[in-house]
Amino acid sequence: MYCFRAYSWYQHIRSHGDPIANNYTFHTVITANDSSPKPLRDLRNRCLNPGKYSHYLERWLGEYSAHQLHVLDGSLLRAEPATAMNALQKFLKIPHLDYQKLLKYDPKKGFFCQAVSNEKTKCLGKSKGRIYPPMEDRSVKFLRRYYTPHNTALSKLLVRLGRPVPQWLKDELSNG
Numbered sequence: 001m002y003c004f005r006a007y008s009w010y011q012h013i014r015s016h017g018d019p020i021a022n023n024y025t026f027h028t029v030i031t032a033n034d035s036s037p038k039p040l041r042d043l044r045n046r047c048l049n050p051g052k053y054s055h056y057l058e059r060w061l062g063e064y065s066a067h068q069l070h071v072l073d074g075s076l077l078r079a080e081p082a083t084a085m086n087a088l089q090k091f092l093k094i095p096h097l098d099y100q101k102l103l104k105y106d107p108k109k110g111f112f113c114q115a116v117s118n119e120k121t122k123c124l125g126k127s128k129g130r131i132y133p134p135m136e137d138r139s140v141k142f143l144r145r146y147y148t149p150h151n152t153a154l155s156k157l158l159v160r161l162g163r164p165v166p167q168w169l170k171d172e173l174s175n176g
């Protein structure tokens with residue numbers, strides 16, 4: 001989901017020793033303006049642009065017809081990966097694999113992981129699902145306001161395409 005996408009990128013780049021991410025807080029990065037130093041503006045854009053989902057969808061729709069595109073809700077993939085994978089398999093018309101059996105929630109990792117046996121799981125590496133402090137409230141507030149036009153456009157686009165509007169997007173727009 002858009003705001004965690006931004007924060008995740010900031011944390012990702014920070015853990016790779018990026019000097020800008022290490023010298024400036026997430027809030028300073030996302031609130032950088034056009035008179036801020038270029039490296040700060042560049043990082044801001046790298047954090048903020050990927051969450052403008054309607055923009056990218058419109059571009060894909062310029063190249064492909066709607067029925068060729070499957071929209072996958074990342075929050076659903078994280079919370080209920082088997083449900084998300086079922087829908088994807090149906091869309092791709094590929095033989096059904098039961099991800100309910102293939103995946104298992106790993107409380108230590110805090111994510112669903114590959115079920116290796118009854119006891120064991122094989123999770124993604126350290127760089128996926130990192131542990132970091134929660135986002136500051138003021139950043140959440142800033143991002144919610146910043147993304148309102150993008151989220152409104154996304155909701156309209158999904159309705160136009162006859163696709164379900166994800167729960168997070170419904171919540172976001174109704175709590176406006």
Ligand SMILES: Nc1ncnc2c1ncn2[C@@H]1O[C@H](COP(=O)(O)OS(=O)(=O)O)[C@@H](OP(=O)(O)O)[C@H]1O
Binds near residue numbers: 009011012077112129
């Ligand atoms: N099963 C499972 N295990 C681990 N991580 C999971 C999983 N499902 C979803 N995620 C989320 O995926 C995020 C990493 O995805 P990306 O590689 O696209 O992000 S990034 O390029 O590193 O920003 C990663 O972001 P971070 O939590 O910031 O590490 C997770 O939130």
